[in-house]
């Protein structure tokens with residue numbers, strides 16, 4: 001049995017008057033990959049962003065209901081969103097390294113969160129994060145090059161290393177491979193598989209093949225509703241809901 005890391009109860013998300021997520025309740029477990037799938041505009045990214053309060057940065061977005069991280073309400077007044085986003089890290093669709101060196105891309109977060117006492121500590125944090133992200137061997141001799149000088153796939157692994165560097169508990173990935181070629185995609189998928197041991201990972205993907213390859217649980221969203229959530233193998237081979245069946249057999253989406 002995996003422990004539950006994130007619990008959402010009766011979550012609605014609005015953009016102004018428009019409801020984009022309707023009454024979603026879900027438990028997300030540690031040590032596995034959970035995939036969010038569904039047709040374009042169904043609310044996957046909106047719901048993902050509510051899990052680390054990234055919607056706070058959108059002026060007219062509003063979240064109601066309850067989201068708990070290890071039982072703690074992430075929308076409580078006492079919750080610092082910056083500290084929360086270190087615990088619940090995020091990797092975006094388009095690799096977005098800072099316009100800084102490879103080293104600084106990783107060191108920035110640990111520095112602002114006070115995770116390294118001195119240069120030797122920081123060097124160790126940087127090496128460890130890059131190693132976990134499968135990038136160390138490729139960049140160890142060019143740590144002072146710009147992060148943006150790396151290939152797209154390397155940049156995405158740099159962004160994963162940057163998320164890992166602040167010791168998160170959850171990693172949210174919003175279509176992390178959609179800007180990558182098949183070889184870079186395969187590397188990220190392998191990495192996700194290795195990382196899942198130590199984190200709760202949630203991935204939004206448009207690719208049902210990718211969801212089937214990397215995830216153990218799948219949540220199918222449609223028009224802001226969570227239609228079905230279960231073991232990935234069940235969702236793809238034996239869905240309970242007609243709508244899920246229609247989607248996975250390519251009838252819409």
Ligand SMILES: Nc1ncnc2c1ncn2[C@@H]1O[C@H](COP(=O)(O)OP(=O)(O)OP(=O)(O)O)[C@@H](O)[C@H]1O
Nearest residue numbers: 015020038039040041042043044045046047058206
């Ligand atoms: N910043 C925003 N302001 C207003 N409406 C938004 C905003 N972001 C998303 N929406 C709307 O909320 C709904 C859900 O969008 P969302 O991007 O979460 O869906 P999605 O399933 O991730 O889609 P896609 O697969 O195309 O990325 C859509 O109707 C979208 O137009």
